[in-house]
């Protein structure tokens with residue numbers, strides 16, 4: 623079963639087949655007449671029941687409380703009957719008709735909608751996270767940069783001097799198929815070791831350069847090498863001494879296995 627559910631930033635242009643746009647926000651847009659909410663792509667329905675409380679909203683803006691803590695509190699607020707039943711309703715609706723749940727925040731990873739998305743999936747009897755796509759992007763990065771990025775615990779944007787055309791295409795496909803596109807990082811100092819992975823959230827190509835955004839960066843468990851990866855183009859494993867900074871690969875089994883383990887752990 624797939625849910626016809628996606629998340630959106632309110633007031634962004636609607637995508638085809640997006641369906642009903644729901645504003646899961648505490649406050650109405652300021653200075654906008656009620657009859658213009660839908661026309662200006664804010665939302666079709668306002669649903670403040672699924673927004674964080676005023677107290678909690680204030681905490682989203684404070685940076686010394688971790689976003690994980692704030693999202694946990696939001697999850698707790700959604701346990702009260704009215705919210706819980708509304709989530710259940712959306713879960714049943716999304717099995718039949720496309721829904722988009724949205725908020726004003728630009729960064730999804732720092733917004734309650736990322737958590738709401740998971741809650742609706744759980745209410746539909748699905749695992750909270752979307753499955754990983756069939757392919758992944760392979761790239762290289764210096765270990766110091768990756769350790770620094772790991773500390774930030776937010777979405778990160780990096781640049782590459784090469785157009786990631788296939789990668790952009792893959793991301794579009796992943797969205798359409800309701801999957802997450804992983805990116806695997808190898809140690810750029812000698813390219814012999816895969817060290818981290820993350821989920822790609824955006825790829826922009828401009829003048830042959832690429833800006834890509836990713837979130838949920840994690841170190842890989844155990845020791846893995848690029849030679850465990852199979853190139854999509856040739857169906858052959860990455861050869862030793864491969865130093866290209868970018869490739870499209872089939873998703874390795876160790877990644878899907880570790881994901882399955884993670885989602886089992888988080889459901890307990």
Ligand SMILES: [Zn+2]
Nearest residue numbers: 725727733734
């Ligand atoms: Zn938000």
